[in-house]
Amino acid sequence: MGSVLGKISEELPRHEVLAKTAAYEIRRYAPCVVAETTYVSRDGMFSGDQGGSFMKLAKYIGVMAKPQNAEAAPIAMTSPVLMERAPGGGGGSGGGGGSGDGDHGFKMCFFLPASRFRKAADAPTPTSPEVAIRDVPARVMATKTFSGNLCQAAGYNPPWTPWFLKTNEVMLEVQGY
Numbered sequence: 001m002g003s004v005l006g007k008i009s010e011e012l013p014r015h016e017v018l019a020k021t022a023a024y025e026i027r028r029y030a031p032c033v034v035a036e037t038t039y040v041s042r043d044g045m046f047s048g049d050q051g052g053s054f055m056k057l058a059k060y061i062g063v064m065a066k067p068q069n070a071e072a073a074p075i076a077m078t079s080p081v082l083m084e085r086a087p088g089g090g091g092g093s094g095g096g097g098g099s100g101d102g103d104h105g106f107k108m109c110f111f112l113p114a115s116r117f118r119k120a121a122d123a124p125t126p127t128s129p130e131v132a133i134r135d136v137p138a139r140v141m142a143t144k145t146f147s148g149n150l151c152q153a154a155g156y157n158p159p160w161t162p163w164f165l166k167t168n169e170v171m172l173e174v175q176g177y
């Protein structure tokens with residue numbers, strides 16, 4: 001992960017800006033591949049086992065250790081790290097139900113470099129059953145970019161970046177654009 005004073009040097013998901021206002025952008029994202037894992041939290045997206053989920057994905061691509069994938073092949077870190085509510089609202093690697101009342105499931109995703117992986121079948125198989133690889137179809141997103149500490153967004157910078165230099169985004173899919 002490269003960062004100097006908040007500068008983002010990692011590969012980003014490919015997109016084109018369709019419209020731009022002072023408040024947001026409408027972007028068309030190309031199809032891409034993500035590595036993802038899920039976690040359960042009672043207190044929101046930024047609690048529970050968020051750190052454990054990050055480490056599972058980091059191990060898959062080989063950050064700070066031998067890559068935990070079938071080819072033992074290192075994969076470059078990209079940006080952003082995407083966090084979102086898991087379908088079905090629960091946790092676990094399959095996105096099933098939470099472990100108790102008030103629990104919610106969340107997904108953490110690393111975008112795999114589009115320069116190297118065009119479809120999920122091109123990516124090395126994770127050795128952990130808690131990491132899944134999937135294709136994400138092309139889509140149109142309304143995106144709000146902001147700096148500071150995030151609360152529910154796509155984060156672009158490592159945790160040691162000063163809050164005022166961080167880049168974050170909240171993205172909502174737009175239908176029929």
